[in-house]
Amino acid sequence: MNGRKREVARRLFAYEFNRSTHKIGGEDERSPVYVLTPTGMRCNRVFVVGVLLDKEETRPDTNFWRIRVSDPTGVFIGYVGRFQPDALETILEVEPPELVAIVAKVRLFEGETRNFASLRPESIAVVDSDVRDYWVCETARLTLERIKQMEERSSEDAELAWQIYNPDLEEYRTIVRQAVQSVVAEYGVVEEAKEKAAREEEKEEIEEIEDIDEFEEEFDFEEEEWDLSDILGE
Amino acid sequence: MEDRINELTEQIVKRFKDSGFDVDAKEVSKRLKLLIFEFKVPESEAVRTVTNYLMKELDISREQLVAESPLVKIADITTPGKWVSLKAKVVQLWDATSPNVSQVGLIGDETGIIKFVIWAKAGKGEVEEGKSYLFKNVVTDSFGGRMQVNVNRSSQIVEIDEDVQLPPRELEVVGALIAIQQNSGLIKRCKLCNRTMTKDICPVHGKVEGYDDLRIKGVVDDGENYYEVILNEDNIRALTGIGLNEARKIAEEKLDRNAVLTELKTRLLGRYFRVVGTRGERYLIVREVEFLKPDIKTIAGEIL
Ligand SMILES: [Zn+2]
Numbered sequence: 001m002n003g004r005k006r007e008v009a010r011r012l013f014a015y016e017f018n019r020s021t022h023k024i025g026g027e028d029e030r031s032p033v034y035v036l037t038p039t040g041m042r043c044n045r046v047f048v049v050g051v052l053l054d055k056e057e058t059r060p061d062t063n064f065w066r067i068r069v070s071d072p073t074g075v076f077i078g079y080v081g082r083f084q085p086d087a088l089e090t091i092l093e094v095e096p097p098e099l100v101a102i103v104a105k106v107r108l109f110e111g112e113t114r115n116f117a118s119l120r121p122e123s124i125a126v127v128d129s130d131v132r133d134y135w136v137c138e139t140a141r142l143t144l145e146r147i148k149q150m151e152e153r154s155s156e157d158a159e160l161a162w163q164i165y166n167p168d169l170e171e172y173r174t175i176v177r178q179a180v181q182s183v184v185a186e187y188g189v190v191e192e193a194k195e196k197a198a199r200e201e202e203k204e205e206i207e208e209i210e211d212i213d214e215f216e217e218e219f220d221f222e223e224e225e226w227d228l229s230d231i232l233g234e
Numbered sequence: 235m236e237d238r239i240n241e242l243t244e245q246i247v248k249r250f251k252d253s254g255f256d257v258d259a260k261e262v263s264k265r266l267k268l269l270i271f272e273f274k275v276p277e278s279e280a281v282r283t284v285t286n287y288l289m290k291e292l293d294i295s296r297e298q299l300v301a302e303s304p305l306v307k308i309a310d311i312t313t314p315g316k317w318v319s320l321k322a323k324v325v326q327l328w329d330a331t332s333p334n335v336s337q338v339g340l341i342g343d344e345t346g347i348i349k350f351v352i353w354a355k356a357g358k359g360e361v362e363e364g365k366s367y368l369f370k371n372v373v374t375d376s377f378g379g380r381m382q383v384n385v386n387r388s389s390q391i392v393e394i395d396e397d398v399q400l401p402p403r404e405l406e407v408v409g410a411l412i413a414i415q416q417n418s419g420l421i422k423r424c425k426l427c428n429r430t431m432t433k434d435i436c437p438v439h440g441k442v443e444g445y446d447d448l449r450i451k452g453v454v455d456d457g458e459n460y461y462e463v464i465l466n467e468d469n470i471r472a473l474t475g476i477g478l479n480e481a482r483k484i485a486e487e488k489l490d491r492n493a494v495l496t497e498l499k500t501r502l503l504g505r506y507f508r509v510v511g512t513r514g515e516r517y518l519i520v521r522e523v524e525f526l527k528p529d530i531k532t533i534a535g536e537i538l
Contacts, residue, residue: 006453006460008455008457008458008459008460009410009412009455009457009460010457011457047410047412047455047457047504049504086499100504101410101503101504101505102504103412103413103503103504122413123412123413123499123503123504124504125499125500125503125504125505126500127504127505130506130526130527130528130530131410131504131505131506133528133530134506134526134528134530134533135410135506137528137530137533137534137537138456138457139457140537141537142457142458144537176537177538180534180537180538181534181538183530183534184530184531184534184535184538
């Protein structure tokens with residue numbers, strides 16, 4: 001409250017999320033931090049629906065969990081700890097693979113070579129495939145709208161996204177189409193979708209290992225600071 | 235400034251011409267300049283004074299000066315000092331706080347709602363809430379950063395048969411329930427004032443007896459906007475089958491009133507809903523709510 005507007009939960013696919021490296025705001029403690037995505041969206045909070053592929057305590061008995069959640073375009077990485085009690089409660093109970101809906105704040109970690117976006121869930125709920133399918137369609141529609149705005153260069157953020165990412169919009173359009181096709185093709189066949197996502201995951205994991213090591217080092221270093229800022233800021 | 239004088243002059247000349255009278259633009263302009271530049275009279279007063287002077291000169295009554303200012307929509311009122319006419323419904327009358335004001339309140343048309351003031355000096359009849367009127371020749375004004383319209387002696391208020399529609403207050407939203415706030419679930423309300431009690435304490439009446447109620451304060455978000463919603467017992471029962479009695483049972487079994495909130499979160503958070511409700515100051519008071527049953531094939535087809 002305090003007259004501060006609530007942040008809208010933005011929709012975007014993992015493919016776009018994982019290519020988001022630019023931070024806006026956060027100069028002082030009170031101003032909110034946004035991640036600018038390649039299609040020119042500012043996000044501070046997101047709503048994501050996907051398959052929880054695995055959960056893993058970062059170190060034994062820390063109650064600090066790293067989760068991996070897949071949508072049809074890629075994998076979101078998230079961190080859940082004791083400062084997100086609602087999300088933690090679900091994570092302790094749920095056994096992957098399972099479809100989940102996540103409301104999360106977006107975090108950007110500064111790596112050696114580039115920045116990495118990750119999720120810090122506020123809440124996690126187990127949902128059914130109807131929710132996932134609608135989310136995919138909704139996210140597709142909103143992403144296509146942003147792509148159109150990028151083409152029209154109709155906002156400051158679109159202009160900024162061109163400067164920073166110079167994205168190949170056709171690539172994003174293809175990803176969106178594939179995502180929608182995947183829910184239509186597998187509509188109602190949840191088990192199959194889960195398995196497929198899990199298989200793809202294994203493949204991607206191998207490719208990602210290098211990045212993730214770097215990512216975790218950064219994370220260990222700054223963890224304490226974020227927890228503090230959060231208590232002060234919210 | 236010269237431009238503004240010319241603009242006002244044209245307005246006055248046109249108003250007389252439309253009523254079948256010719257007036258001298260130079261004379262009008264001269265008098266306006268005198269009043270506005272020399273005597274620092276506000277524009278609307280200057281226009282009225284010059285108009286009155288001309289009516290006296292030409293010996294015409296207010297009724298003969300029928301031509302009215304352009305009919306506009308409320309949403310188009312953006313600058314002060316314009317003469318306009320409006321077709322609008324009286325939404326609400328407030329208590330007039332000054333003896334100079336005869337009536338004050340809100341009027342609306344299908345494009346918006348605006349504050350209006352009828353000055354006592356205007357000598358107009360009273361308007362009634364819920365009735366529609368043609369407000370002829372009212373002056374736009376800005377007060378405290380918001381636009382309003384003033385009814386003065388040159389204005390006319392005519393009741394009309396038409397029922398002017400107001401902007402939709404009822405809203406339909408499709409979005410995900412992304413948050414349920416703490417003071418939701420099985421709550422206690424004060425028996426005296428119905429306010430929500432925390433730890434059996436009413437914020438106004440202190441430690442008094444309370445009664446059980448079931449409600450959800452939550453946030454529905456469609457990715458572009460968020461809506462703070464309030465679901466009542468009926469809404470919650472329609473969605474989950476959990477009414478007040480079931481909620482009490484859950485609380486008793488678990489020996490914890492919070493168990494109800496946990497159960498509602500498990501069943502409702504992260505789902506999509508279609509919500510119809512009335513938009514209040516802050517909250518959308520929900521009339522109808524249902525789980526979204528999306529026709530994915532059709533929706534996907536439209537995207538592809
Ligand atoms: Zn009370």
